[in-house]
Amino acid sequence: METITENEKVRVAKKIKKMFGHIDQRTAEYCPIRDVMALASDKWSILIVLYLGYYPILRFNELKKKVYGISNKVLSEKLKFLEADGYLSRTLYPEVPIRVEYELTDFGHSYLQKLLDLTEWVTQYSDIILANRKKSGKSTTKVF
């Protein structure tokens, strides 16, 4: 892991300030992190977007198998939110039995590109993180 210089920390702080025009401003009517990002950065949404990035088109039950562990109910809910926010498209073929296909939109692909940088970083360092976690039965807190 590359160490971060003081200069870079300052640059990051400036970017945060710019991003949160409303930093420290309690009265903000809405917050992009809470109101937008939170709906696409939970674990199920991330997995759905990643799998649709890998398999360009997936049906409901295919997605359910790929994103193992997700329930019908939550998959259905997450897909609705991701569709409503424009990350993916839903196409219905009124055959019997019914067929429904999910696919990332251009917007969803654009999101995936950014998301992937983060998931790659986390995957790369997940061993380190798990090692940290193990150790910290004993608290890492410093006392002065």
Place this chain on the structure above:
Amino acid sequence: METITENEKVRVAKKIKKMFGHIDQRTAEYCPIRDVMALASDKWSILIVLYLGYYPILRFNELKKKVYGISNKVLSEKLKFLEADGYLSRTLYPEVPIRVEYELTDFGHSYLQKLLDLTEWVTQYSDIILANRKKSGKSTTKVF
């Protein structure tokens, strides 16, 4: 928003495949997205990390004010997880009343850099997303 070419989509799919060595492999003993990233990409953890990127050192109650809306209980829990996983450090000054300071570690700063790219993207496009969301009272589903 930059449109994504087919070539780029293929490149992204390859990166996903590489990242998930175990893609399509149900028996994976652990999943970095579920077991590691999920604990640092929820809305409260993101906000904690961002605020600690902006204000390098914050005490418990200062964080509580910055990350408005969070409860004592959840703030305390999230801080413990973020400390255990190595993103931040906790320093205790046994004064009266007690003083506790939280600060990003180098590892946390490294995470923040990647996270920031994503939050900037989301912030930049959050108006578009909210506009999408409004419209989609009428479903966007296509029928064939």
Place this chain on the structure above:
DNA sequence: TTATATAAGTAACTTTTTGTAACTTACTCT
């Protein structure tokens, strides 16, 4: 000498969200 204040939490309880498992719909095929 009590009484008050303070920071950083914890504990008990309520509300919301998530997960589980069975059910529904609209046909086709046996």
Place this chain on the structure above:
DNA sequence: AGAGTAAGTTACAAAAAGTTACTTATATAA
């Protein structure tokens, strides 16, 4: 007529999050 199928929905249970009051240790004010 009865079974089978995909894509969900529904009713209920379990888990997570939010709320409010409480704790601890000590300095300072009354």
